[in-house]
Amino acid sequence: MYLDFYGLSEAPFSITPDPRFVYLSERHRDGLAHLLYGVGQGGSGGFVQLTGEVGTGKTTLCRLLLEQLPDKTRVALLLNPLLSPVELLETICEELHIEIEDARGSLKTLTDRLNAFLLKAHAAGERVVVIIDEAQNLSVDSLEQVRLLTNLETATQKLLQIILLGQPELRELLDRPDLRQLAQRITARYHLTPLDADETETYVRHRLHVVGSERLPFTRLALRTLHRRSGGVPRLINVIADRALVAGYARSLDSINERVIDEAADEALHGGSRRRRRLWMSVAAALALIALSLVAWRWPRASDPATEAVAADAPVAPAEAPSEALQRLLASHEESDMRPWQRLAELWSWPADADQLTRLAACGGRIEPGINCLRASGPLGRLGKLGRPVILRLRGESGFASAVLLALDERQARIELGGETLTLPRSLIELHWLGDYRVMWRAPEWVPATLRNGDRGPGVNWLRERLAAAEVQEGLEGPIGQGEVFDTELERRLRRLQIRLGLVADGIAGPETQMALASFDEEGPRLARLELPRG
Structure with missing residues (x-):
């Protein structure tokens, strides 16, 4: 209907899966890397867990995983986990083409058949992977049966790798005390978050480019609104954008x-109920004003001294809304303002002079011996896990400004901007933040910028100490030992922690990994947590 009008060869925002339209954000690439690592050399049996809200791209990553699996990999894909333990085992065997006609209904016989198949596959150099989609729907009994399957092993290796894909409820399910044995066998976890504002725009441009668009039919503010109304969820972006194109064509x-985006979002997300609700609210407000006018007209005129006293009181100015305060500060401060960097240096008890602050603001790696600054990007959740104050680059109507993130919890964030401190909803920060941040951190001056397998020296021993401290806090295995040689065991444990922290799991201690490890040090400033209002 709108294709010719906008110069498109086909609908760009169809929700039908099509590999041509796949767009991988940084977090999607990280998620795929975790899955590939789980079934590759790092897998070695056990569980890999990928979670995300509905429509964030879990199924897309699953398809990409299936396309990129290593050679000699056998896969059982379960799309409907609403099964009893026996039915679950039967389905796995059927997916692997194991003959079970005379074994149906018997857990022991089915397990024996599966074990024989796994031993044969192992002898042939094959990997066997079970992928369970919508795993949050598994019953506790079925999850326990899945855990028992990871007991199938040789003397040196697990025979089965299991990948659990699910909504956030899966994480809550696996936190149950009676499932702690299963949770302890999860070797890699990753939570897929929605797209940020810039990624939403790139996603829209990508899909339009695939269908031959030579121009962007959305204004920049429309794209911002699309991100806000969709929450950055690709499936919702598709639905809202498609409806907006239909409306644009009609007009x-x-x-x-x-x-137009707001109207399309109302239709897509609320079936028009929001518009009707606004209409009725307007009617109700009008009726209320009429009623108040009638009451005021009939009320006795200035005969009650108390009434006169109240009327004579000076009006109280309404408190400034958080969004208005943020807009005001963004409009009145420029990115070149050095106060955020001065504040960051103060938090680290570093008496920096003007030249040092200038180099800190450039954030080009090592500022001076022992002082480092890293430019990185990621979701707010990662900053919460990092736990250090950082510089956020926020976008206002007239340009960018820098703010210091001081505190963070599930709902709110506290920033310092232009010398003022604001406590704001996280959603408001995310609306103005493009996902990039600057973080200051300390490390001994003799630690190289990058450490990898085969390196030697005191920097490797520092890495071992920091990794051991991180593993203790993350509940992983204990002492890693001393030594100035970066060996394969150190690489394995570093890679595992990178996965745990949502970093690129390359087994190399580069600046971002070193900064993350340094964040486990109790010295230095920490992000505060905000008290949620009671009631």
Whole structure:
């Protein structure tokens, strides 16, 4: 309907899976890397867990995983886990083409058949992977049966790798005390978060480019509104954008603005109920005003001294809304303002002079011996796990400004901008933040910028000490030992921690990994947690 009008060869925002439209954000690439690592050399049996909200791209990553699996990999893919333990085992065997007609209904016989198949596959140099989608729907009994399957092993190796894909409820399910044995066998976890504002725009441009678009039919503010209304969830982006194109065509709009996006989102997310609700609220407000006018007209005129006293009181100015305060500060401060960097240095008890602050603001790695600054990007959740104050680059209507993130919890964030401290909803920060941040950290001056397998020296021993401290805090295995040689065991444990922290799991201690390890040091400033209001 709108294809010719906007110069498109086909619908760009269809929700039908099509590999041509796949767009991988940084977090999608990280998620895929975790899955590939889980079934590759790092897997060695056990569980890999990938979670994310509905529509964030878990199934897309699963398809990409299936396309990129190593050679000699056998896969059982379960799309409907609402099964009893026996039915679950039967389905796994059927997916692997194991003959079970005379074994149905018997857990022992089915397990024996599966074990024989796994031993044969192992002898042939094959890997066997079970992928369970919508795993949050598994019953506790079925999860326990899945755990028991990881007991199938040779003297040196697990025979089965299991990947659990599910919604956030899966994480809550696996936190149950009666499932702690299963949770302890999860070797890699990754939570897939929605796209940020810039990624949403790139995602929209990518899909339009695939279908031959030579121009962007959405204004920049429309794209911001699309991100806000969709929450960065790709499936919702598709639904809202498609409805907006239909509406734009119906109104002969060359460029779709934020109002059209809002209307499309109302239709897509609420079936028009929000517009009807606004209409009724407007009618109710009008009726209320009429009623108040009638009461005021009939009320006795200035005969009650108390009434006169109240009327004479000076009006109280309304408190400034968080969004208004943030907009005001963003409009009145520029990115070149050095106060955020001065504040960051103070938090680290570093008496930096003007030249040092300038180099810190450039954030080009090692600022001076022992002082480092890293440019990175990621979701707010990663900053919460990092636990250090960072510089956020926030976008206002007239440009960018830098703010110091001082505190963070599930709902709110506290920042310092232009010398003022604001406590804001996380969603408001995310609306103005493009996902990049700057973080200062300390490390001994003799630690190289990058450490990898085969390196030697005192920097390797520092890495061992920091990794051991991180493993203790993350509940992983204990002492790693001393030594100035970066060996294979150190690489394995570093890679595992990288996965745990949501970093690129390359087994190399580069600046981002070193910074993350340094964050486990109790010295230095920490992000505060905000008290949620009671009631």
